[in-house]
Amino acid sequence: MRHRTTALLWRAGLALALVCGIGLLPWLARTDPALTVLKARSADRDPTPEVLAAIRDQLGLDEGPLTLLGRWAGGLWRGDAGRSWLSGDAVTPAVLQALGASLLLMTVALGIAVLTAGAVCARTLWLGAHRRLGDRRPGGNGGSAMLAALPEFLTASVLATVVGVQLGWLPALGWYGPRWTVLPGLALGLPAGAVLGRLLDDLLPGAFAEPWARAAAARGLAAAAVARQAVRRCLPALLPNAGLFVVGLTGGAVAVEQIYDIPGLGRTTLQAALAQDLPVLQAGTLLLLLLAACSTGAAHLATRLLIGPALRDNALPTLHRRRPPARSRLPLLYGGLLLGVVALGLPRDPLALDTTRRLRPPSAAHPFGTDALGRDLLARVSHGALDTLLLATGISAAALLTGVLLGLLPRLSGPLVDTVNAVPPVLGALLVTAVAGGGPATPALAVGVVAWAPLAAHTSALLRQERAALHLTATRGLGAGPWYLLRHDLLPAVVPPVARHALLRLPGTALALASLAFLGLGAQPPAPEWGLLLAENQPYAERAPWAVLAPAAVLALLGALAVATAGGVRLPRLRGRRDPREQQPLVGELVSVK
Template sequence: MGALVWRVGLAALLVCGIGLLPWLSQTDPALTVLKARSADRDPTPEVLADIRGQLGLDEGPLPLLGQWLSGLPRGDAGRSWISGAEVTPAVLQALGVSLSLMAVALLVALCTAAAVCARTLYLGAHRRLGGRPVGGSGSAVVAALPEFLTASVLATVVGVQLGWLPALGWYGPQWTVLPALALGLPAGAVLGRLLDDQLPGAFAEPWAPAAAARGLPGRSIARQALRRCAPGLLPNLGLFVVGLTGGSVAVEQIFDIPGLGRTTLQAAIAQDLPVLQAGTLVLVALAAVTTAAARLVARRLIGPALRDGALQSLHRPTPTVRRILPFVYGLLLSVVIASGLPRDPLALDTGARLQAPSATHPFGTDALGRDVLARIAHGALDTLLLALTISALALVAGVLLGFLPTLSGPLVDTVNAVPPVLAALLVTAVRGSGTTTPVLAVAVVAWAPLAAHTSALLRQERATVHLTATRALGAGPWYLLRSELLPAVLPPVVRHALLRLPGVALALASLGFLGLGAQPPSPEWGLLLAENQPYAERAPWAVLAPAAVLALLGALAVTAAGAGLRRPRRRTEETSTTEQAAPAPESAGAR
C-alpha cells in the first residue's frame, strides 16, 4: 500500500510540475501559444489578452490544473490550446501508434539480443564456455549507433534510393519495419550484452553439468539458462518498453510517425499543457503497468527460490582477462584525436563545401567547408568529459538507489517515463539555461536503468545459498555488503554504465535542437551528427565519420570493461567453481 501511495504521489508531482512549466520558466504562455498557432501574427497586447481570456490564463496555474484534474475521472483531459481539439482521443490514438511501433521494435530487439549471445549459449550448452562471456565487440558498436542516424540512413538508402520499403508516414505494417529497426537494433544490442554477462554464471551452476550428464540436449540446457537469467533482465526490459514508446522522438520525427513521443515533444515545445500533461500521465501509467508485469513474471520464474534462499550466484568471480582489443580501440581513438587537434575546427572555406575525404581533409568537409577531422578532435574533450561525468553520477545514484528498492522502484518507473527532452525543459524552467543544464537533464534520467539493474541483481544475490550460510556463521550486515553483495553487483552494473556511455553523449546532443545543449559552432560530437544529417545522402562521410568515432568509443568502453572489471578468484572459490563447471564422467557417453 505504501509503494502505491508513493507511486501515485510521484506521478501527481510530475504532472503538477508540468502544469506549472510556463510559470516556472517565467515565459508568457499566451505568447508561446500564439507562436504555435500563427508565427506570422504580431503579438500585440490585445491579441495576447484575447488568448489569455480564451484559455483562462488570468486565473493562474492552480485553477487551470484543478480543472484539468477534475475532468480525468470522466476521461476528459481538456482541449488542446493549439488546435482546440479534445485531448483524450488524440493522445489515445498516438498511444496506439507508439504501442504498435514498440511491439515490432521489441521483436527486433529480442532477435538482436539473441544474435549477440548466440555463441555464448552454444558454447555453454556444450560445456565449452570457459567461465566468461564470449560476445564480440560488434554488439557494442551496434549499441552505440545513434537512433536518429540509423533512422536517417535507413530512410535514405532503403526507403528512398532502393525503394524497398516506405520511408515516410504511417499507413500499415510495411511502414513499421524501418523505424522498428532503427529503435530495436541498439536496444537489442544492450540487452544482448547484459544477458551475455550473466550466462556464464548460469552455465556454471550445478544443474548444468548434471543436466549434461543425464544426456539432455544442448538446446534444453540453453533454454533453462535463459530462464535462469531472465529475472535479472526483466526490469531493464520493462524500461526498454517504455523508452521505445515515449523516447523514440527522433525516429518518429524522421519517419513522420504520429506517435506519443512526438506528440508529447511538440506539446512541450508549444507549451500545450493539456496535451503535455495527458501524454506524460499515459507514459507514467504505461511504466507502472510494464514494471508490475515484469515483476510478476520474475516471481513466476524464481519466486520460491527467492523466498527460500536457494539460488546460486550468477556473478561468479572470474579471472581477469587481458585482451588486446581495448588497446587497439584506444589507440585508434587517440590517433584520430591527435591528428585533428593541430587543425582549426572553425576555419570556413565555402569553396570546399562537402568535399570527399582526401589527403588534405582525411574525413572530408562539412556544409560550411570546415574540416570534419578537426571538429571531431576538438570536440572530443567536451564530449568525453561531459559523458563520463554524467555516467559516473548516474552510476553512483543508480547503485545507491538500487540498494533501496522500496524507495527507488516507483521513482525509477516515474523517471523512465520522462523523455530526456522533457526533463531538459523542466530543468531549464527551474534553473534556466546554462552549461550545467544538459548535464543535470540527462543525469536525471540516466540513473534509472542502472538502479533497476542493481535492484534486480541484489534481490537474487540476497537469496543465494552462500550468503545464507555466511550469515548463519555470524557475518554482520557490513561484512556481507562489503565482501559479498558489492563485489557481486558492482562489476555487471559498471559494465552496464559503460555500455550506455555513447548513448549519454547522444542524449546531450539531442538537447541542442531546443537550445538547451551544445550550440553551433561547437564541435561537440552529437551536434556534428545533427548538423550534417541533412547532407547524409550527398555527403555521407560528414555523418559517418563522427558516428564511427562514437561507435569506436562504445566498443572501447565495453571491451575495456569486459577485460578489466573482474573480481579476483579466491582459491577456495576457484576450486568450487571448477568442480561445478566440470562435466560428470558419464556425461561424455551420454552425449
Template structure:
C-alpha cells in the same frame, strides 16, 4: 501488505509531483503562455495586447497555475483530460490514439531487439551448451557498433536510402504495417545490442553452476541446458527490459520526427514546445502509468521464471570470474580513438574556407570538409574532448547514484518508473524552462535519467543474491547486515553493474548527441557531435563523410566501452579455481579438500538447489 500500500502511495506522489511540475512549466520559464499559444495557433498573427488578452480569457490563465492544475486534475476521474490549448479538441482521444501508435511501434521494435539480442549471445549459448571450453562472453565489436548506432542517424539513412532511393519500403507517414519496419529497425537495433550484451555478460555464470555440469553428465541435450541457462539469467534483465519498453514508447522522439509518425513521443514534444499543458500532462501521465504497469509485469514474470527458489533462498550466486578478455581489441579501439583526438586537436575547428566546401577526404583534410569548408577531423577531435569528458562524468555519477538507490529498492523502484517515463527530450525542455538553453542543458537532462537503468539492474541482482544459499548460511552463522553487504552482496553486484555502466557510456554520449541534434544543447559553431550530425545531415548524399566521421568515432567509443570490461575479469576458468590452485571466485586462496566454506563463500555442491528447473 503495508509495504505494497506504501509503494503505491509513493508512486502516486511521484506521478502527481511530475504532473504538477509540468503544469508550472510556463511560469517556471518566465514566459507568457498566451504569447506562446498564440504563436503556435498562428505564427503570422500579431501578438497585440487585445489578442493576448483574448487568449488569457479563453484559457483562464488569469486564474493562475494552481487553479488550472486543480481543475485539470478534478476532471481526470471523469475521463476528462481537458481541451487542447492549440486545437481546442478533447485531449484524451488524441493522446490515446498517439499512445496506440507508439505501442505498435514499440512492439515491432521490441521484436527486432529480441532478435538482435539472440544473435549477440548465440555463440555464448552454443559454447555453454557444448561445454567444450571455458565459457566467456562472446559478443564482440559488432554488437558494440550496433549499440552505438545513433537512432536519429540510422533513421535518416534508412529513410533516405531504403525508403527514397531504393523504394523498398515507405519512408514517411503511418498508414499500415509496412510503415513500421524502418522506424522499428532504427529503434530495435541499438536496444537489442544493449540487451544482448547484458545477457551475454551473465550467461557464463549460469553455465558455471553445478546444475549445468550435472545436466551435461546426465546426457541432457545441449539445447535444454542453454534454455535453462537463459531462464536463469532473464529475471535479472527483466527490469531493464521494462525500461526499454517505456523508453521505446515515449523516448523515440527523433525517430518519430524523421518518419513523421504521430506517436506519443512526438505529441508530447510538440505540446512541450507549444506549452500545450493539457496534452503534455496527459501524455506524461500515460507514460507514468505504462511504466508502473510494465514494472509490475516484470516482477510477476521474474517470480514465474525463478520460481520458489527466490522465496526459499535456494539460488546459487551468478557471481563468477569469467576468463580474461583479449587485450587486443580494447587496445586497438583505444588507440584509434586517441589518434582521432590527437590528430584533430592541433587543427582549428572554426576556420572557414568557402572554397573548400564539401571536399572529400584527402591528405590535407583526412575526414574531408563540411558545408562551410571547416575541417571535419578538427571538429570531431575537439568535439570528442567535450563529449567524452561529459559522458564519463555523467556515467560515473549515474553509477554511484544507481548503486546507492538500487540498494534501496522500495525507494528507488517507483522513482525509477517515474524518471524513466520522462524522455530525455522532455527533461531537457524542463531544464530549459528553469535555467534556459545552453551547453549544460543536455548534461543535466541526461544526468537526471541516466542512473535509472543501473538502479533497476542493481535491485534485480540484489533480489536474486539475497536468495542465494551461501548468503542464507552466512546469515545463519550470525553475520550482521553490514558484513553481508560488504562481503556477500556488493562483490556480486558491483562488477556486472560497473560493466553495465561502461556499456551505457556510448548511450550517454548518444543521448547528448541526440539533444544536440534536436537543437536543445550546444549551439553553432560548437563542434559537439550531435550538432555536427545535425549540421551535416542535409548534405549526407553529397558529402557522406561529414556524417560518417562522427558516427564512426561513436562506434569506436562503443567498441572500446564494450571490450574494456574484459580486461577487468579474472583469468581462471569458472569452476576450476579450487582444482587448479588459482584464487577462488573472490580472490581467496584455494581451499584444502574436505574443508568447509568460510563465511560468505558460496557452496557449489548441492545441484538440486539451483534456480533452473
C-alpha cells in the same frame, strides 16, 4: 501488504508531483503562456495587448495555474483531459491515438530487439550448451558494440534514404499501415537489442557454471534444452532493464518519430512541450507514467513466476562467479585509435571557414573531408570529442554511483526509477531549461537525471537474487552481520556487472546528448559537438556521406571500446578468503538435480 501499499502511495505521489510540475511549466519558465500560444497558432500575428488579453480570457490563464491544474485533474475522472490550447480539439482522443501508434511501433521494435539480442549472445549460448565455455569469457563482440553505439536518428535517416528512397523496398515516410513500421522499428530495435544482448551475454557464463547445468550435461540433455534453461535462469536479472526499454521505445523515440513523421506519443508530447500546450503535455506525461508502472509491474510479476519459491526460500544458486579478468588487447587497440583521431585533429582549427572547399571528400589535406561550410571535419570531430567524451564519462560515473547507492535501497529507488524512466530525456531537457534556464549544462542535467535509473534497477534485481543465494544463507548461519555480508558478498557480486553495464551505456549517454543536440535542445552552432555535427550534416548524407559517417564512426569506436573494456571489470579477490561461490558442488548435489 503494508510494503506494497507504501510503494503504491510513493509512486502515486511522485507521479502527482511530476504532473503538477508540468502544469506549472510556463510560470516556472517565467514566460507568458498567452505569447507562446499565439506564436504557435500564428507566428505572423502581432502580440498586441488586446490579442494577448483575448487568449488569456479564452484559456482562463488569469485564474492562475493552480485553478487550471485542479480543473484539468477534475476532468480526468470523466475521461476528459481538457482541450488543446492550440487547436481547441479534445485532448483525450488525440493522445490515445498517439499512444496507439507508439505501442505499435514499440511492439515491432521490441520484436526486432529480441531477435538482435539473440544474435548477439548466440555464440555464448552455443559454447555454454556444448560445455566449451568454462571460465573463458566468450569475447566482446565488436559488431554488437558498434551497433549499440549507432545513433537512432542516424540509423533512421540512413534506412529511410537507402532502403526507402533509393531502393524503394519499404515506405520511407508516413504512418499508414504495418509496412510503415519496419524501418522505424529497425532504427529503434537494433541498438536496443544490441544493449540487451550484451547484458544477457554477461550473465550466461554464470548460469552455465551452475550445478544444474553440469548435471544436465552429465545426463545427456540436448544442448538446445540446456540453452533455453540458461536463458530462463538469466531473465530475472534482465527483466527490470527490459521493462525500462519498453518505456524508452515509446516515449524516447522522439527523433525517429520526427524523421519518419510518425504521430506517436513522444513526438506529440515534445510538440506540446515546445508550444506549452499544457493539457496535451500533461495527458501525454500521465500516459507515459502509467505505461512505466504497467511495464514495471509486468517485469516484477514475470520475475516471480520465473524464479518461483526459490526467491522466497533463499534457495538460489549464485549467478555471478568471480572470473579472472579477460586478457585482451582490444581495449588498447580501440583506445589507441580514438586517441589518435583526437591527437591528429586537435592542432587544426574547427571553426575555420573555406567556402571554396564545401563538401570535399576525404583527402590528404582533409582526412575526414569537409562539411557544408568548408570546415575540416577531422578538426571538428577531435575538438568535439573533448567535450562529448568528458561529459559522457562524468555523467556515467555519477550515474553508476547513484544507481548502486539507490539500488541498495529498493523500497526507496523502485518507485523513483519507474517515475524517472517515464520522462524522456527530451522532456527532461525542457523541464530543466524551464527551471534552471538554458545553457551548456542543460543537456548534462537532463541526461544525468535519468541515466542512473537503469543501473539502479539492475542493482536491485541482482541484489534480490544474491540475497536469496544458498551461500549467503550459510554465511548468515555462521553469525555474519549485515555489514559483513554487504562488504564481502553482496557488493562483490553486484558491483562488477553493474559497472560493466555502466560502461555499455557510456555510448548511449553520448547518444542521448547527441539526440538533444540533433533536436536543437543541446549545444548550439558553431560548437563542434558530435550530435550537432550529425544534425548539421544529415541533409547532405546522400551527397556527402563522409560528413555523417565521420562522427558516426567515432561514436561506434567509442561503443567498441566500452564493450571491450567492460569485459575486464572485476573486483579484486579478498586476501586470505576463498569465495564459496567458486567451490565445486558436491557429488550428491549433481545426482539430486533433475
